[in-house]
Amino acid sequence: MAEKDILGTAPDDPVAAKWQVVRDMDAHLIDTALVNAAYANPALRALFPLVSHGSLQFSRCTRFPWSQDLPSIFPYDGEGLFRVRRLHVPHGSGREQIGGPATADAAVELVASHLPPGCGPALGGTPDALESLN
Template sequence: MAKDEGLTQAAKIVADKWRAILDSGDSLIDPSMPRAAYVNPRLRELFPTVSHGALYLSRCIRYPRPHDVGSLFPRAGGGFMVVRQSDGTILGEPDTVEEAIDLIVANLPAGCGPAIDGTAHDL
């Protein structure tokens, strides 16, 4: 597969996953979280997943993923927590989802671009 073809395929997989999450309603996650992330063009090209009410973004669409992009968690009692799981760093505990998204973007890994159709070993 040519590199351009691989990027196109990865972009389609990422777009389909975003669509599924955005269309899922509020049964899996507070809809404001993925909506706010999707509005940001840099985050929209990363691979999203949802688990236990948290939003995870990755530079890879396959396992193992690097977990070096901030993940967004709702805080009990309001607000959010942004954690980089690769090293356990709490990047911040902002009050608004917009502030949380800004924090994720500000802490993207160097050279972070669109998600690739590969694993952490392929970065």
């Protein structure tokens, strides 16, 4: 078993390390309430988090290119409301609106309820690692 660092996470755990980076981000980069709500959800905490333009996205793998098949949470109005969208549907692309506007907690629950069966924890590597599971 790997030794734990000062934060209580295994230094070779890329998911835990990335969550720590996201949790330490300034509020002007990502809504703190959203990050806290997502981190509190065990299903989402097991996924690799990504932040882009104020959105919180999730991957089932820990290396680029990300899995891109999971819903993402986007800021809606700057007042703590969010939209949940799927940016890339499996085997294609699109912008499927799943729900919104929603609070941080409601957006997190919406993402968790739209995860594919057996999703998580995130696998080390690229999406190729996911394809070997099918």
